[in-house]
Structure formats: structure tokens, C-alpha cells
Amino acid sequence: MSEADARISDPAAPRSATEPIADIVLPHYVPGSTVALSDEERWPGLAPHDRDRLEAVLAHPAAPVWRHRVGHRLAADGVARARTELPADDWLPGHLAVARALPAYRALRGSDDAGLRELDDFPLISRRDLAADVAGFVPRDADLGRLVQGSSSGSTGAALLLPDDTEDVARTFWLVRRLLAGLGVDWQPDARRLALALVVHQRQAFTYASPIPGFAGDVVTDADAAGPHAPGAAAAGPGIMARLNLDARDWPVADRVAFLRAHDPQVISGNPSSLATLLEPDTAAAVAPLAIVSGALHLTAPLRAALEARFGVPVLDLYGLHETRPIAWRADDGPFRVLDTRVRVEVADDAGRMLAPDAEGATPRGELVVTAGSNPLLPLVRYRTGDHGRLVLRDGAPAIADLEGREHVDFVTADGAPINTVDLTQYLQDAGALAWSLTQRLDGSVLARIAGGDAPAAARRIHALLGVPVEVDAVPRPIDLGEGKPRRYLREG
Amino acid sequence: MTDRPDPRPAGGGLGDQPLRRWFDLRLDEVRVWDALAPGPSLDVVQTRLSSAPQAFLADAVSLVALAGDVLAGAPDHVRASAAAIAAEAQPDPASRQGAALALWLWASDELLEPFDPPLDARWAHSSIGALAFRLAPVAPPRRWLSDDDTREEAARLFLLWSGRLPAGEDVPTARARWERRDSLARDAALRELVADEEHRRRIQAALAEKRAAEAAARYSHE
Numbered sequence: 001m002s003e004a005d006a007r008i009s010d011p012a013a014p015r016s017a018t019e020p021i022a023d024i025v026l027p028h029y030v031p032g033s034t035v036a037l038s039d040e041e042r043w044p045g046l047a048p049h050d051r052d053r054l055e056a057v058l059a060h061p062a063a064p065v066w067r068h069r070v071g072h073r074l075a076a077d078g079v080a081r082a083r084t085e086l087p088a089d090d091w092l093p094g095h096l097a098v099a100r101a102l103p104a105y106r107a108l109r110g111s112d113d114a115g116l117r118e119l120d121d122f123p124l125i126s127r128r129d130l131a132a133d134v135a136g137f138v139p140r141d142a143d144l145g146r147l148v149q150g151s152s153s154g155s156t157g158a159a160l161l162l163p164d165d166t167e168d169v170a171r172t173f174w175l176v177r178r179l180l181a182g183l184g185v186d187w188q189p190d191a192r193r194l195a196l197a198l199v200v201h202q203r204q205a206f207t208y209a210s211p212i213p214g215f216a217g218d219v220v221t222d223a224d225a226a227g228p229h230a231p232g233a234a235a236a237g238p239g240i241m242a243r244l245n246l247d248a249r250d251w252p253v254a255d256r257v258a259f260l261r262a263h264d265p266q267v268i269s270g271n272p273s274s275l276a277t278l279l280e281p282d283t284a285a286a287v288a289p290l291a292i293v294s295g296a297l298h299l300t301a302p303l304r305a306a307l308e309a310r311f312g313v314p315v316l317d318l319y320g321l322h323e324t325r326p327i328a329w330r331a332d333d334g335p336f337r338v339l340d341t342r343v344r345v346e347v348a349d350d351a352g353r354m355l356a357p358d359a360e361g362a363t364p365r366g367e368l369v370v371t372a373g374s375n376p377l378l379p380l381v382r383y384r385t386g387d388h389g390r391l392v393l394r395d396g397a398p399a400i401a402d403l404e405g406r407e408h409v410d411f412v413t414a415d416g417a418p419i420n421t422v423d424l425t426q427y428l429q430d431a432g433a434l435a436w437s438l439t440q441r442l443d444g445s446v447l448a449r450i451a452g453g454d455a456p457a458a459a460r461r462i463h464a465l466l467g468v469p470v471e472v473d474a475v476p477r478p479i480d481l482g483e484g485k486p487r488r489y490l491r492e493g
Numbered sequence: 494m495t496d497r498p499d500p501r502p503a504g505g506g507l508g509d510q511p512l513r514r515w516f517d518l519r520l521d522e523v524r525v526w527d528a529l530a531p532g533p534s535l536d537v538v539q540t541r542l543s544s545a546p547q548a549f550l551a552d553a554v555s556l557v558a559l560a561g562d563v564l565a566g567a568p569d570h571v572r573a574s575a576a577a578i579a580a581e582a583q584p585d586p587a588s589r590q591g592a593a594l595a596l597w598l599w600a601s602d603e604l605l606e607p608f609d610p611p612l613d614a615r616w617a618h619s620s621i622g623a624l625a626f627r628l629a630p631v632a633p634p635r636r637w638l639s640d641d642d643t644r645e646e647a648a649r650l651f652l653l654w655s656g657r658l659p660a661g662e663d664v665p666t667a668r669a670r671w672e673r674r675d676s677l678a679r680d681a682a683l684r685e686l687v688a689d690e691e692h693r694r695r696i697q698a699a700l701a702e703k704r705a706a707e708a709a710a711r712y713s714h715e
Contacts, residue, residue: 036703070710103689135696136689144695149705161700166709173712196712210710241712269713295714320715 042071043211050211050238053191057209057240062258064244064251068208073148073166079213082170085178086374091342092119095373099381104129104136119381124352124369126384130323131160134378138163142377152322162322163377170213171374173241175326175341176293176318177215180267183314183331185291187266189215195239197265201274201479205245215239239266246277247479253282261286269293272303273478276434276451284310293318298405298488300425301333302453303434303478319403321385324372328400335392335399342373345398347391348384361393365402365420409491411440414467421489424462431458435478438462440491445469451478512677514581514588515626520619525653526664532657533608538648541601542594542637549593550634556583556592560621563600567614574618582625591629594637595621598651616656623654631676646674 039046046054058066074082100109100116108123109116116122130137142163150164173196177187189195195212216238242263245251260283268278268289275294278284292307295318307315319336320326327343328336338345347355347366355363368387372380389403402422410418421438428436432453439447445468448459455474463470475481548554556579564572582588599617602608624634628650637647649671652659658667672678699705 036707041704042707068707070708072710103692106685106689133693135693135700138692138696140688140692142696144699147696147699147705148707148709149700150708163696163700164709169709169711176713198712198714208710212710212712241710243711271714293713297714318713318715322715325715326713 037071037073039069039071042069042073044073044075046211050216053238054209054211054240057194057242057263060259060262062255062262064207064255064259066207066209067204068206068243070206070208071210072170072213074170074213078146078167079170082167083174083214085171085174086342088340088342091373092344092371095342095371095379096122096381098139098373098379102137102139102379104133119371120354122381124348124382124384125380127160127323127386130162134160134162137380138377139379147377150322160323163375165375165377168325168375168377172326173212173215175339176267176269176316179316179318179329180291180293180314183291183316185267185314187290189239190266191238192264194242194263194265195267196241197260197263197268197270198241198243199246199268199270199274199278200243201246201271201277202483203247203249205243205247205250207243207245209240209242211238212241246274246283253280257282257286264288266290267293269295271296272299272435273297273481273483275299275307276303276478279306279310287311289313291316295320298403300434301429302432304333306434319400321370321387323378324370324380324383324385325374327368327370327372327385328403330399335394335401336389336403337394338398338400340397344371345369345391345400346371346382347389352384357391361391361398363391365390368400368403405488409489411438411446411466411489411491412444413465414444419466423465424489427461427465428453428458431455431461433458435481435488437481437487438489439487440468440489442492445471447471447473449473449475449481451475451481512626512630515622515630518578518619518622518626520622520654525656526668528656529653529658529664529667530613530656531610532612532652532655532659533610534660535645535648535652535662537608538598538651538659539644541598541605542644542647544605545594545597545638549597550590552586554589554593556580556589556596559593559596563596564614564617567617571615571618575621578618578622578625585629587629587633588625590634592621592625594634594647595624595651610657612655612657616654620651620654623650627677631680642674643676646671646676649674 043051043054057063072079096116096119099105099122105116146166148164148166148169150162152160152162180187195215242265244256244259246256248256265287266289268275268287269292270278272294275292278287278292289311291313292311292315294304294315299315299317304315304317314331317330317336318326319328324343326339326341327345328338330336346369347363348369349355349364349366354369355366357363365388368385368389370380370383370385372383387403387405389400392399392401404422404425409421411421411424412418424438428450433450433455434452436451436458437449441447446462446466448455448462448470450458450472451474455472459470459472549559557576560575560579561572564575567575579592582592599612599614599620602612624647628647632643632646634647636643638644649659649667653667653671658664662670
């Protein structure tokens with residue numbers, strides 16, 4: 001067994017008598033089962049001092065079971081490129097030229113490329129197209145040395161394997177850091193703290209720790225000496241990130257609290273249900289983040305407010321799909337601002353017809369269609385996200401209002417009239433619900449599973465709007481609605 | 494397309510194939526359309542192709558000797574180029590027959606009757622090279638005699654590389670009709686499709702590799 005393998009602990013050997021043994025261990029979650037690289041390939045040129053720092057995080061007595069060993073894979077030149085944003089001025093023509101040459105479009109473009117000149121010439125594509133022929137959407141001259149496997153589970157159906165680009169993946173870190181800087185967050189490497197905790201809340205999950213490429217001593221400044229978590233001057237060293245599973249069945253709460261207190265992550269990133277777990281008193285008392293980043297799922301206004309109130313820091317809500325990379329962001333409950341990166345958002349109606357913005361830049365509500373040029377291994381043109389919303393202008397730039405996930409459905413009233421679930425979202429948020437899962441049954445009645453807030457009050461308003469029976473199932477935490485991406489709205493039939 | 498011999502060596506690329514020799518002649522397939530003069534009718538050329546004597550298609554024919562006889566009155570540099578093409582075409586049956594049929598068309602000018610308007614012997618070598626190395630590898634010359642579409646393709650290619658438009662056609666018309674018949678263009682598209690498939694297999698294999706499966710550290714949820 002190699003040194004790397006030996007450091008990954010065995011789930012069948014519990015560290016304490018009280019820790020539950022995994023009852024079901026999926027093959028991929030067996031520690032080390034996906035290890036294929038050497039550490040030199042994971043972290044090219046990692047200095048001994050930096051390695052010591054990484055090993056200290058990995059070897060902490062309260063550390064979780066590390067189920068994966070994973071790195072950024074970038075050598076110095078790749079790190080430098082990842083720290084540099086791709087120029088986004090007039091990026092679309094070049095992007096369309098790349099897309100036009102994709103094997104997937106061969107039949108459409110004609111012998112002289114006349115078939116696909118402008119954005120409007122490109123057909124809408126969807127997850128189904130990627131599932132059927134993802135390789136056809138990878139440019140013929142792509143640098144496969146930078147290809148790694150990305151997996152997108154989506155809300156329904158089988159996971160989709162996607163080609164991720166190592167530099168693009170690392171570039172996302174620098175994008176998040178820039179967005180936080182715009183919110184006044186001074187995020188500098190501090191070797192005494194974990195730079196980033198990426199938190200999940202699942203029965204089983206990949207857990208790992210890795211230096212963040214380029215986030216190292218050269219950008220260190222003095223830390224805030226007044227803060228209880230940052231006494232003294234910052235020490236030089238690499239920023240380390242760790243992916244942590246907050247599920248108590250996977251990581252005892254006492255260990256979670258001890259580890260977080262010891263490593264005091266500067267920024268905590270996660271999906272809403274895992275961020276909600278941070279609000280548990282012992283856990284909340286152990287951390288003092290500079291900022292919180294939410295992604296993957298709908299962050300409700302009450303949960304944002306609770307996080308802001310508890311930690312007193314900005315909460316960045318990032319909207320994106322694995323296929324497209326980050327699309328838009330907000331730090332309040334207003335519309336999501338479309339990023340100034342290589343991304344363009346349009347809106348289509350149910351028939352797939354594009355809805356042109358009016359003179360004020362606003363569109364009717366429809367499906368969000370994204371043209372994305374961040375990932376050089378997967379240049380997308382007019383990709384149907386399955387998510388719904390409408391375009392508006394915010395501070396003179398495009399933004400997405402009323403964003404609803406790909407589970408978007410209309411509910412119906414007792415009279416059969418359609419009701420947009422955006423209205424229901426409003427009621428639920430007003431009642432302080434942190435998360436919910438509403439199902440309208442065939443007979444029209446609604447089962448409302450609601451985490452947090454005044455569930456009976458929300459149910460009364462839903463009943464008043466729909467005129468159908470509403471059965472309430474109040475649960476204490478968002479995670480109690482289920483792992484992964486529980487549907488917020490489902491209509492049976 | 495399946496009944497055509499595949500001019501491509503296994504593993505992609507043209508390698509040392511007849512088609513490679515056509516590209517090696519470095520003739521400009523775009524600019525040639527700017528240099529055309531009115532020529533004889535397509536029917537006349539097709540009829541003459543059909544009436545090619547079996548002697549021209551015989552395995553034993555010496556192309557270099559045949560070219561020397563047929564092009565005796567041509568300029569020196571044309572005869573030299575034609576001789577080089579003939580020598581290269583000799584070992585490959587399809588190219589040999591293609592070159593021989595081109596030589597037959599030039600010979601028919603004297604053996605049957607002159608083309609009207611006349612051809613220009615300064616174009617002889619390029620027309621022989623085109624039939625030997627551009628068409629024969631993707632459409633066997635026996636088919637030029639038996640199949641109407643292929644015969645038309647051969648006649649159009651011969652006229653084009655003889656610097657002539659088919660009688661009654663202007664350049665856009667002739668070009669459009671040629672492109673509809675062009676086996677190589679269609680075969681190039683096929684070649685691109687094959688390259689696309691190779692690319693897809695390469696990507697799928699790369700995605701499935703254990704190295705790729707180890708993924709890369711991520712920093713946010715999408």
C-alpha cells in the first residue's frame with residue numbers, strides 16, 4: 001500500500017465505539033477506490049512546507065474520514081492561467097466559431113458553415129443532447145491533458161459525465177474570491193486557518209483536502225488582529241480547502257465542532273441544506289467565516305437572513321450548472337446578476353422560441369437558455385437549463401428575476417386555474433420557511449413538507465390561494481426533506 | 494459510398510495514397526474556376542469516354558509511352574509533367590486506368606474529330622493528373638464507363654482541368670453541377686465524419702480513464 005493510500009482511513013474501522021459504521025458503502029465511497037494519481041500529479045511542485053500544512057489538516061484527530069485524495073493538478077503555468085480570468089470582451093463571435101466546428105453540429109452547419117453563422121442560427125440543446133453525445137460537444141483540438149471527469153446529477157435521471165477542465169475548475173475559486181471582494185470581503189491566505197470549507201450534508205460523500213492553486217503567501221496581508229479567531233499576524237503558507245460532510249451519521253458532531261474550531265475556515269461554501277446545519281448552536285459557535293457562499297439549490301430568503309444574522313457576513317448566492325459553470329450571483333434577495341464572464345443568458349418559451357427583451361431589457365418568464373464559454377472542453381451554445389425565470393435589468397446589466405429550479409411546475413386551484421409556484425414561494429418565505437417540498441396530488445390536495453418557520457401560517461395562505469386541502473408536515477431542518485436535490489414543487493399526474 | 498474503395502490507409506491520414514499525389518500537384522482548386530474558357534459539350538466528352546478502346550484500359554499498357562505518343566505536339570513542360578504523372582500512376586490500377594482514359598480523350602481529338610471549341614494542350618497534364626489521382630482513387634474508372642453519374646463527374650472534371658466550361662454553362666452553373674457530382678468532396682465529408690468518430694472515442698476513453706475519474710478539487714457547488 002502506498003503512502004497516499006495509507007493515509008486514507010478505513011471506514012470499516014471506526015475511530016470510536018460510538019461512531020456508527022456505514023451500513024451501505026457505495027463502491028465510489030470506499031476510501032481510495034478512485035485513487036489513480038500520485039501526489040506529484042495531484043499537486044505538482046508542492047513545496048515541503050505546504051505539504052506539511054496539508055498533512056496537518058488531514059491528520060487532525062477530529063478530521064472526518066477522508067474518502068478521496070484529490071488535487072488541482074496544475075503546474076505553475078497552469079496555476080498562473082487559472083488565476084487570470086478569460087477575457088470576456090466581444091467573446092461571443094470566437095465562441096460561436098469554436099462551437100460551429102464541433103462534431104455535434106456537423107450535420108447542421110453545411111459544407112460552407114452557412115448553416116450556423118449567428119447565435120440565432122444555433123438550435124437549442126439540452127441535457128438530453130449532452131447525455132446522447134457529450135463527446136460531440138468537445139472541440140476536436142481540445143487539450144485532453146486538462147480533462148477530468150465531472151459529474152452532474154441533475155434533479156432527475158442518471159448522472160451525466162462531463163469533461164471538466166482543470167484550469168477552469170480552479171478559475172472558479174478566483175471568481176468567487178473576486179465576487180466576495182466586491183462585497184467588501186478581504187480574503188487573504190492565512191496559514192492558521194482553513195481557507196475554504198466546502199460543506200455537504202449527505203449520508204455518504206466524497207471528503208478531501210487540497211491546497212488551493214495560487215492562493216498562497218504572496219498575497220498575504222496582516223489579518224484582523226482584533227478578531228477572536230485571528231490573533232496575531234497572519235502566517236505565510238498555502239490556502240487549504242477541505243470538502244466536509246456535516247451529516248452526523250458520517251462525522252460525529254463533536255468531531256465536526258472540534259475540527260471546525262481548530263481550523264476555523266475563512267469561507268464556507270455549500271448548498272442550502274448543509275449551510276442550514278451550520279446554524280446548529282455548537283457548530284455556529286465554532287466558526288467565524290469572512291463570508292458564506294451558497295450554490296446548487298435555491299437559497300430561501302429566511303435562510304439567507306438567518307445566516308446573515310448569525311454570522312454577520314455577506315452571503316453570496318451563486319447560480320450555475322455544472323454544464324455551464326457559474327451563471328449569475330446575488331448577495332441579497334433581488335434578481336441574480338448575470339456574471340461578466342463568458343456567459344450569456346436568454347429566455348425561451350415552452351415551445352423553445354426565444355423571447356426577445358423589451359426596451360427595458362426585460363423578458364416574459366420562461367426557461368433560461370445559457371450560452372457558456374468558460375469551460376474550453378465544453379463550449380455550449382443555447383443550452384436549455386431547465387430552470388425558469390425572467391430577465392430584467394439590475395443596475396443597467398442583465399439579471400434573472402424569479403429564478404426557479406428545473407422542477408418548475410404550475411400548481412392548479414380547485415377550479416383548475418394554473419398558479420405559478422413563484423407565488424407559493426413568496427408565501428412560504430414570508431412565513432419564514434427555510435426550505436420545503438410541496439406535492440400536489442392527483443386529487444388536487446397538497447402535501448406541504450416545510451422546514452422551519454411558521455408552517456401552519458404558510459399552509460393557511462396556500463389553502464386560501466389554491467382552495468384545496470393542504471396537509472402540513474413540519475420538519476425541523478432542511479436536510480430532513482431529503483438529501484441531494486429534493487424537489488421543491490411536484491405535481492403528480 | 495460503401496461500394497467505393499477506401500483511399501485512406503488505416504489509422505487516418507492520406508499516407509502514400511493516390512489522393513496524396515493529387516494534393517502534391519498543388520493545383521489550386523479554387524482559382525481554376527477563374528481561368529475557364531468555353532469548351533465542348535458535356536455530352537460529347539461523355540460519349541467519347543464511353544467509346545474508349547479496351548486497349549487503353551489494358552493492364553499491360555505503358556502509360557509513359559502512351560503519354561509520349563498522344564502528347565507529341567504539346568509543349569515540353571507539359572510533356573515532362575505528363576510523363577511524371579504517368580510514371581506515378583502506372584503501379585496503381587485505378588490511377589493507371591484514369592490516366593489512360595484522360596489520354597484517350599486527348600487522343601480522340603485526332604483519332605475521332607477535334608473538340609469544338611478546341612482544347613488547349615497546355616492543360617493536358619493537369620487533366621490527366623485530375624482523372625488519375627483525384628477521381629480514380631474514389632471512383633473506379635470502370636464505373637465511369639458503366640454509371641451515368643460517375644461518367645458525368647469524370648467528364649466535368651476533365652473539362653475543368655482542361656481549362657474549359659461545358660458548352661452552354663456559365664461558371665456558377667458549372668460549379669454547382671460539379672459540386673453535386675464531386676465524389677471527393679463527399680468523401681472528404683465522410684472523412685470528416687470518420688475523424689469526428691475517432692474524436693468521440695478519444696473523449697469517451699479519456700472520460701472513462703481512472704485518472705480522469707479522480708476528478709479535481711472543487712470550490713463551490715453548481
